[in-house]
Amino acid sequence: MAQGNDQLSLFDSHCHLNFSDFDTDRAKVLSQAKKESVSHLCIPATKHQEWLSLIKESEVISKESSVSVVTALGLHPWFIAEHSLEQLDVLDKLLKQRPSRVVAIGETGLDFFDRNITPQAKNKQLTLFTGHVKLACLHQMPLIIHSRKSHDEILKVLRKFKPESTGIIHAFSGSEQQAKEYLKLGFKLGFGGGITYPRASKTRHLAATLPIDSIVLETDAPDMPLNGYQGERNEPGRVKQVAECLAELRGISLMEVAEATSHNCRTLFRI
Numbered sequence: 001m002a003q004g005n006d007q008l009s010l011f012d013s014h015c016h017l018n019f020s021d022f023d024t025d026r027a028k029v030l031s032q033a034k035k036e037s038v039s040h041l042c043i044p045a046t047k048h049q050e051w052l053s054l055i056k057e058s059e060v061i062s063k064e065s066s067v068s069v070v071t072a073l074g075l076h077p078w079f080i081a082e083h084s085l086e087q088l089d090v091l092d093k094l095l096k097q098r099p100s101r102v103v104a105i106g107e108t109g110l111d112f113f114d115r116n117i118t119p120q121a122k123n124k125q126l127t128l129f130t131g132h133v134k135l136a137c138l139h140q141m142p143l144i145i146h147s148r149k150s151h152d153e154i155l156k157v158l159r160k161f162k163p164e165s166t167g168i169i170h171a172f173s174g175s176e177q178q179a180k181e182y183l184k185l186g187f188k189l190g191f192g193g194g195i196t197y198p199r200a201s202k203t204r205h206l207a208a209t210l211p212i213d214s215i216v217l218e219t220d221a222p223d224m225p226l227n228g229y230q231g232e233r234n235e236p237g238r239v240k241q242v243a244e245c246l247a248e249l250r251g252i253s254l255m256e257v258a259e260a261t262s263h264n265c266r267t268l269f270r271i
């Protein structure tokens with residue numbers, strides 16, 4: 001075995017470290033993450049105002065903290081009222097410059113959780129999501145996709161455009177059938193704190209049985225606290241506990257989980 005292979009190295013594929021929740025102690029959170037063997041993390045944008053600062057911050061944090069930070073640029077469906085198609089033109093121009101540390105397009109997707117969502121709001125989400133997918137095809141970049149009550153609609157768009165650089169379905173908690181449809185399209189599934197809850201038996205079963213090369217780890221910090229930390233701010237360092245949980249569910253070592261999932265992220269993000 002080559003030297004250095006016994007070093008645990010984890011990749012948090014989805015962490016909103018730029019949110020104000022971390023303004024008072026970001027450096028501490030990063031050094032804690034480093035202590036928990038996090039070597040890489042990806043910060044996806046949620047609004048256009050974040051794009052330029054995320055490019056800069058990823059650069060600065062990577063230099064200062066020894067955690068390698070990459071970023072994704074996109075428009076999150078939760079803030080749909082603030083987004084416009086013109087912003088996607090701006091994103092297109094920005095991506096043409098191939099900014100360093102930008103490895104994916106996202107966070108984008110569809111969120112139909114609210115039963116009272118209007119047809120207009122649904123349509124706007126669909127138009128913007130489709131716009132992101134087209135940009136992913138054009139720039140040959142992977143997508144980071146948020147999906148709630150919308151897997152069938154997301155799959156329909158992905159089947160139509162077949163983005164070659166694929167992407168991640170973040171915080172996956174759909175059915176086995178939907179998981180397999182994503183895998184057929186080459187997508188990876190992101191598992192996070194959700195799998196630490198015993199009641200999440202369906203998602204835990206999928207995390208335990210799907211091919212390991214289709215799985216990436218995430219925290220979605222500051223959201224999605226792990227079991228035992230309900231009501232607390234989530235942190236990227238806790239991706240280690242997600243990895244430990246996955247190792248236990250699959251009956252393999254923590255090292256095997258770390259190696260496979262980090263490799264999957266690095267291959268997808270081409271880093």
Ligand SMILES: [Zn+2]
Pocket residue numbers: 014016044107220
């Ligand atoms: Zn997110």
